[in-house]
Amino acid sequence: MKLTPPGFHPKKWNILGILSLLIITILSSCKNDPKEIISGDGNIKISLAGIEDYTTIDKVAATRKSNNNTPVEIQSYEGFDAITSIEVEEPTAAVSTKKASSEVTKLASNTTKLQDTVRYRLLFFKASDNSVVVNELIKAGDAPRIRLDIGVTYKWVAYSINTANVPDITENIINKNDLANKDLLYASNTITIQPGDNFLNLTLKRYTTQYEVNVDTRGMFAAIDEDTRISLSNTNGDLFKTADFNILTGQFEGSATLVTLKGSDLIVDNILNDNNQKKAIFHTVIESEITLENELKLNFLPLNLALEDNGTIRNFPSAIINLTHNAITGTSTRGRKYKINAMLIESAVQVGTSNTKWARSNLWYDENNTISKYRLRPSPHFRDMQSKNSSGFLKDEKDLWRFSTTTPNGTEQEVGFDPCNKVFPEGLWKMASDEDFTSLTVNNPDSLYIIDRDEPWWTVVLGLIGNSKYYEMSAVYKSNTQNRTPGKGYSQPYRPNDPRSTMDNLVFSGVGRTDIHGTIYERPIASSVLSIGELVKVLPVISGGGFYWTSKGLYSTSNVTKPTYFEYGVNGATVLGVNLLEILQLNVLSFNGYFKNIQNNNFVNSTDFNSTANWRARLNIRCVRDPNYTN
Numbered sequence: 001m002k003l004t005p006p007g008f009h010p011k012k013w014n015i016l017g018i019l020s021l022l023i024i025t026i027l028s029s030c031k032n033d034p035k036e037i038i039s040g041d042g043n044i045k046i047s048l049a050g051i052e053d054y055t056t057i058d059k060v061a062a063t064r065k066s067n068n069n070t071p072v073e074i075q076s077y078e079g080f081d082a083i084t085s086i087e088v089e090e091p092t093a094a095v096s097t098k099k100a101s102s103e104v105t106k107l108a109s110n111t112t113k114l115q116d117t118v119r120y121r122l123l124f125f126k127a128s129d130n131s132v133v134v135n136e137l138i139k140a141g142d143a144p145r146i147r148l149d150i151g152v153t154y155k156w157v158a159y160s161i162n163t164a165n166v167p168d169i170t171e172n173i174i175n176k177n178d179l180a181n182k183d184l185l186y187a188s189n190t191i192t193i194q195p196g197d198n199f200l201n202l203t204l205k206r207y208t209t210q211y212e213v214n215v216d217t218r219g220m221f222a223a224i225d226e227d228t229r230i231s232l233s234n235t236n237g238d239l240f241k242t243a244d245f246n247i248l249t250g251q252f253e254g255s256a257t258l259v260t261l262k263g264s265d266l267i268v269d270n271i272l273n274d275n276n277q278k279k280a281i282f283h284t285v286i287e288s289e290i291t292l293e294n295e296l297k298l299n300f301l302p303l304n305l306a307l308e309d310n311g312t313i314r315n316f317p318s319a320i321i322n323l324t325h326n327a328i329t330g331t332s333t334r335g336r337k338y339k340i341n342a343m344l345i346e347s348a349v350q351v352g353t354s355n356t357k358w359a360r361s362n363l364w365y366d367e368n369n370t371i372s373k374y375r376l377r378p379s380p381h382f383r384d385m386q387s388k389n390s391s392g393f394l395k396d397e398k399d400l401w402r403f404s405t406t407t408p409n410g411t412e413q414e415v416g417f418d419p420c421n422k423v424f425p426e427g428l429w430k431m432a433s434d435e436d437f438t439s440l441t442v443n444n445p446d447s448l449y450i451i452d453r454d455e456p457w458w459t460v461v462l463g464l465i466g467n468s469k470y471y472e473m474s475a476v477y478k479s480n481t482q483n484r485t486p487g488k489g490y491s492q493p494y495r496p497n498d499p500r501s502t503m504d505n506l507v508f509s510g511v512g513r514t515d516i517h518g519t520i521y522e523r524p525i526a527s528s529v530l531s532i533g534e535l536v537k538v539l540p541v542i543s544g545g546g547f548y549w550t551s552k553g554l555y556s557t558s559n560v561t562k563p564t565y566f567e568y569g570v571n572g573a574t575v576l577g578v579n580l581l582e583i584l585q586l587n588v589l590s591f592n593g594y595f596k597n598i599q600n601n602n603f604v605n606s607t608d609f610n611s612t613a614n615w616r617a618r619l620n621i622r623c624v625r626d627p628n629y630t631n
Contacts, residue, residue, distance in 0.1 A: 043145060084321060086323065116139070118164060123135045125248070151192070169247060175244060216343040221376055302315060360503045406419070418554060427626060437598050445568075479506060524544035573594065600614065
């Protein structure tokens with residue numbers, strides 16, 4: 001027996017099924033068919049190849065170097081240095097005219113596709129009277145079909161500003177306000193409609209001068225904060241202009257108007273996806289009017305950098321980079337692209353009459369960093385507060401290095417390995433030599449400071465109770481460079497409410513050293529005397545200091561196992577007018593018992609050490625600039 005559900009009518013359901021199939025077929029057909037624009041009987045199939053490619057015609061470093069390994073010229077500014085370069089690129093067609101005829105076809109076919117979100121406007125005018133018969137917005141990637149009258153000649157025009165928005169025309173003119181700082185893409189020609197299929201393959205050409213600015217802050221060890229703004233300028237302030245554009249003649253018309261750029265956001269490069277490398281793009285529409293040579297400037301208003309310490313912002317309210325070079329000669333040219341690369345580098349510090357250029361902070365190792373594992377700390381006042389041993393004492397395991405090892409705790413030496421050479425950009429920095437440190441021993445530092453990093457007290461019962469505590473000691477040498485204007489980045493206090501925690505001078509942080517087992521030795525230490533249950537007095541007396549490897553012996557197989565180090569510190573210094581329990585900021589330390597030495601003696605208090613084992617101790621490293629850097 002066949003069961004039929006209540007209300008089921010086979011004929012009715014068959015009809016509904018056929019209708020549903022028919023609707024799906026129609027919708028599917030509509031979806032797959034290209035858009036059709038009907039204005040006649042002749043059929044034109046439209047395809048957009050993209051934008052005509054650029055070809056590099058010149059590449060010159062603004063901070064020049066020759067091909068003979070001559071050192072790179074590094075420009076110095078308030079708070080940072082810069083290595084800049086300029087690449088000049090022409091549209092492929094312009095370059096191809098200078099090539100052999102066999103290369104012309106190949107070059108002319110090179111195009112860059114527009115992004116899928118970009119739209120362009122396509123117009124057809126009757127050639128006989130310039131009347132508009134088609135004015136259509138088309139999305140890149142679409143392939144519409146247009147029907148026009150057979151046997152009629154039309155002038156077609158395609159244009160875009162390389163965005164989803166496309167300005168319309170008024171009396172065949174694109175208003176200049178719609179083109180200010182825009183990437184105008186344009187193509188035009190005529191076509192006579194033939195019976196059957198006609199094909200229109202579009203390649204848009206750039207009708208503006210483009211300036212692409214690439215900013216790289218990997219050498220600042222910081223990401224570019226989203227509040228950073230940049231602009232370009234020249235001496236006369238007339239670099240950026242706009243004007244009306246006649247789409248029939250393909251020419252700018254009327255009086256040009258200056259465009260004032262208050263500063264552009266920097267965007268992350270989609271390919272690099274790295275906040276240390278961002279770019280901004282600017283456009284101007286007037287050709288052959290702007291003199292560029294020795295006049296172009298890159299302006300930061302402001303430059304804000306997010307440091308590698310959970311987001312502290314270092315602020316440079318205004319900074320200007322002079323793009324003095326011979327890569328750009330003559331005048332700005334329509335369709336040309338100037339690719340400006342600015343690599344910002346943390347500036348160095350000089351002291352006294354020495355030519356040594358010191359890094360502002362210590363070397364550390366970040367095994368998880370994809371840019372460079374060898375880095376400079378964001379400040380000499382930074383301390384890794386997360387690296388502690390089981391007793392709560394700071395280990396500084398990423399900052400204290402064995403000598404000539406590829407990692408801070410390396411178990412084998414690699415003769416000639418200098419970790420400072422690996423700091424980005426590679427080769428710019430090197431380990432400080434014993435001669436570099438000798439220049440610091442001529443005089444005492446200008447200041448000694450001490451700070452409590454909240455390491456635990458420990459207690460020993462001696463009839464009375466003896467308490468001891470570790471501290472950190474900073475030796476400060478006054479810089480002879482003039483970058484001390486308040487608000488210029490390095491003169492801002494790094495620690496909140498601690499006005500001495502700037503890095504506009506040369507600052508060494510003293511945290512002692514370790515032996516081969518990681519035991520702390522000679523870290524600045526204070527002892528106090530307590531009666532049982534009652535604080536008698538905290539004696540403000542400090543002993544200990546800092547230890548830094550020199551590069552002496554780095555390249556010698558016979559000497560690399562017993563390297564030379566620089567040490568400084570105090571034996572019995574007093575803290576001036578401050579109770580040791582209250583040192584929450586950098587406080588002045590007296591020079592009582594101050595010492596400074598450069599030596600390679602065996603370390604004391606370590607029975608494991610002998611004449612060939614000193615390298616296994618762990619000390620700080622401070623880098624200096626290599627004057628022979630050739631990039």
